Amino acid sequence: MTKKQVSPARFLHWYHWLVVFASLLLTVTAWKISDNQIQAKRAALFKAQSELLLTQISERMSHYEIALKAGAAAVQTYSLQTPASDWKTFSDTLNISESYPGINGIGIIYHIPKSELDSFLIQQRKTRPNFAIHPQQQEQAYWPITYIEPVEHNMKAVGLDMAFEHNRFSAAKKARDTASTQITAPIVLVQDAKKTPGFLQFIPFYDTSEITSLAQRQTHFVGLVYAPFIMYKLMEGTLQQSNRQIVFSIFDGKDNLYDELTESNHHYDDKPLFSKTVTLNMYGRPWTFHIQSALSFRTSTHSSQPLIILGSGILIDALLLFIFVTLTRAQNSAMAIANQITHSLAIKEEYYRHIIESAPCGIIITSDEGVIEQINPQTKSLFGYTDDELIGKKIEMLVPSRFQPNHPQHRNSFHKNPSHRQMGIGREIFGMTKSGYEFPAEIGIAQFKDGNDLKVLATIIDMAEHVKITEELKRSNKELNDFAYVASHDLKAPLRGIMQLSCWIEEDIIEFANEETKENLSLLKSRTARLESLLEDLLSYSRVGRKGGEIQRANVHELVLNIFDLQPSSENISMTCDITLPEINTPIAPLETIFRNLIGNAIKHKGEGKLMIDVSGQEHITHYQFSVADNGVGIDPKYHQQIFELFKTLRPRDDVEGSGMGLSIIKKLLDYHKGEINVISDGISGTCFTFTWPKIL
Numbered sequence: 001m002t003k004k005q006v007s008p009a010r011f012l013h014w015y016h017w018l019v020v021f022a023s024l025l026l027t028v029t030a031w032k033i034s035d036n037q038i039q040a041k042r043a044a045l046f047k048a049q050s051e052l053l054l055t056q057i058s059e060r061m062s063h064y065e066i067a068l069k070a071g072a073a074a075v076q077t078y079s080l081q082t083p084a085s086d087w088k089t090f091s092d093t094l095n096i097s098e099s100y101p102g103i104n105g106i107g108i109i110y111h112i113p114k115s116e117l118d119s120f121l122i123q124q125r126k127t128r129p130n131f132a133i134h135p136q137q138q139e140q141a142y143w144p145i146t147y148i149e150p151v152e153h154n155m156k157a158v159g160l161d162m163a164f165e166h167n168r169f170s171a172a173k174k175a176r177d178t179a180s181t182q183i184t185a186p187i188v189l190v191q192d193a194k195k196t197p198g199f200l201q202f203i204p205f206y207d208t209s210e211i212t213s214l215a216q217r218q219t220h221f222v223g224l225v226y227a228p229f230i231m232y233k234l235m236e237g238t239l240q241q242s243n244r245q246i247v248f249s250i251f252d253g254k255d256n257l258y259d260e261l262t263e264s265n266h267h268y269d270d271k272p273l274f275s276k277t278v279t280l281n282m283y284g285r286p287w288t289f290h291i292q293s294a295l296s297f298r299t300s301t302h303s304s305q306p307l308i309i310l311g312s313g314i315l316i317d318a319l320l321l322f323i324f325v326t327l328t329r330a331q332n333s334a335m336a337i338a339n340q341i342t343h344s345l346a347i348k349e350e351y352y353r354h355i356i357e358s359a360p361c362g363i364i365i366t367s368d369e370g371v372i373e374q375i376n377p378q379t380k381s382l383f384g385y386t387d388d389e390l391i392g393k394k395i396e397m398l399v400p401s402r403f404q405p406n407h408p409q410h411r412n413s414f415h416k417n418p419s420h421r422q423m424g425i426g427r428e429i430f431g432m433t434k435s436g437y438e439f440p441a442e443i444g445i446a447q448f449k450d451g452n453d454l455k456v457l458a459t460i461i462d463m464a465e466h467v468k469i470t471e472e473l474k475r476s477n478k479e480l481n482d483f484a485y486v487a488s489h490d491l492k493a494p495l496r497g498i499m500q501l502s503c504w505i506e507e508d509i510i511e512f513a514n515e516e517t518k519e520n521l522s523l524l525k526s527r528t529a530r531l532e533s534l535l536e537d538l539l540s541y542s543r544v545g546r547k548g549g550e551i552q553r554a555n556v557h558e559l560v561l562n563i564f565d566l567q568p569s570s571e572n573i574s575m576t577c578d579i580t581l582p583e584i585n586t587p588i589a590p591l592e593t594i595f596r597n598l599i600g601n602a603i604k605h606k607g608e609g610k611l612m613i614d615v616s617g618q619e620h621i622t623h624y625q626f627s628v629a630d631n632g633v634g635i636d637p638k639y640h641q642q643i644f645e646l647f648k649t650l651r652p653r654d655d656v657e658g659s660g661m662g663l664s665i666i667k668k669l670l671d672y673h674k675g676e677i678n679v680i681s682d683g684i685s686g687t688c689f690t691f692t693w694p695k696i697l
Helices: 014-078 084-094 115-127 165-180 215-217 229-237 295-301 305-358 375-381 404-416 464-490 492-509 515-543 555-566 588-604 662-670
Strands: 107-110 145-149 198-206 222-232 244-250 254-260 274-283 285-293 362-367 372-375 430-432 440-449 453-462 551-554 573-578 584-589 612-617 622-632 677-680 687-694
Touching: 014 084, 014 107, 014 198, 014 222, 014 229, 014 244, 014 274, 014 285, 014 305, 084 145, 084 464, 145 222, 165 198, 165 215, 165 222, 215 222, 222 229, 222 295, 229 254, 362 375, 375 430, 375 453, 440 464, 453 622, 492 515, 492 551, 551 588, 555 573, 555 588, 555 612, 584 612, 588 622, 588 662, 588 687, 662 687
Parallel strands: 573 612
Antiparallel strands: 107 145, 107 222, 198 222, 244 254, 244 285, 274 285, 362 372, 362 453, 430 440, 440 453, 551 584, 612 622, 622 687, 677 687
């Protein structure tokens, strides 16, 4: 039987639909407001960047004007007929290439009546023999560019007469007649090989300060300080496209001075978001700026926020519908789940209660102020109190009286760093029963939250039996070590006597003893020597840990070489030592014992052929690592753990002299000094022992 589909509308009330409609209306409103805000921010940004562009250009022109005025003031102050060398000094002082980027140079134009032309030329040719005025013209006076710096880039302009061309001449005369800064209409500078648009800027200077009238200005006029500009260089020195998000063009009337509004400009946007036209009066010339937003402006100001708001709002409306339907249909299921969770929590609470009550150690739960709130049966058995005698009391009542004053301080320290840890690490801890009996304890503490309240759970274990067993083990180990020491020490004297007697007997019967008797005497001496070696090793083994050894400066490389030199020499045995460590601080005796036993073992088990021993060492942050490798008979991997046991040898005692304790002594020394040893061998050829040795700073 197919389940009947129910329309979502059946589950919704009128107020559900009201919420959905209000949410949709709010979404559309937020989308519209966001879109308007984005557009307003874009317009404000375009306006700000446009105003910044105009301000930068105006300020830059004012900057150049200040330089020209400084030149005019210098000429009027010191000498109206300034020598070329003085003008070069003035230009170098300005450092125009660095301080005035975009300017093509700075120079002086003198006004020369025809009657004074010859004397003017004679004066200039004293220092510049090739100076000449060009081109020829029919005016009553000459306006030649007399000086310009830097002259290397402006040589073609030297001697150029402003009267030869209308735009130059009219601007020059206007500057003279108004006693103000003027610029020319667009011109092409003679020094510009590209023949691009440019202009000149003029500042007049006079031989008197009385120039209030036009007649006075024309009468006392001496010349002009001027600067030539190539328009694209001026813009490159003033602006950088990477720092702006607008492009523009500049027109002087109908003449194009500068143009970025071309398809060849990769910043150009053929469908700009914003554009505007502004005309500025630039020192007597109308400069018209056509400004529009660049492609970078469109990219950087693009915002998906309105669409995100609209899409998110519609999605939220859909989710609201889904939630309303789902919540209505799931209401009964939610109640059932809540009941199930409540039942589950009750079961878990019972489960944890059983764990606490059946724990083999005492468990106490206290508040953060140390007030006992809950205990388990083992706590009552351990301390001898009832529930009523402990619940609500301070935890200090379970601490011996001599420790009670400091216990709150320890509790506060734990609350500041509430990590799970054993209490009282580094000091002895005791508990006190109701009868006043004190017992050593191990206490673990942990902090947890019960709602908004902090609680502390403490576990208590009676360590009295453990301490008793530990002390007994320490005593037994000491007695065993003492016995091994005494036994090995006291047995050495009788063994030496047996050895001496064997030698005397051998001397007495050497002439008439048969071969079997001689072999038996040799075997007696050999095994007596082996027993003496065994006792010596047993004595060394028992001494490990009795004295840590005096810390000394040691050269490990020399130590290893000395040990090898004391071994039985043979042409078939060689050693290399690759230890380049500096002198180290270490107990020398145990380290020397380890190297001597490892090198001696390699020699004892060398096998057939030439034995090569390689000793190496490396320094690490906390320890040194040494290796002793040989090409001897090797050790089967299945014996790698057994070889460190007492009296363990892998070959018959009569084949190889040794007690079987060398590696055991090494292992015990390294255990005492917190070092480790490992063996690498395939059991066929070669063995490498690697051990670590602590670094003492």
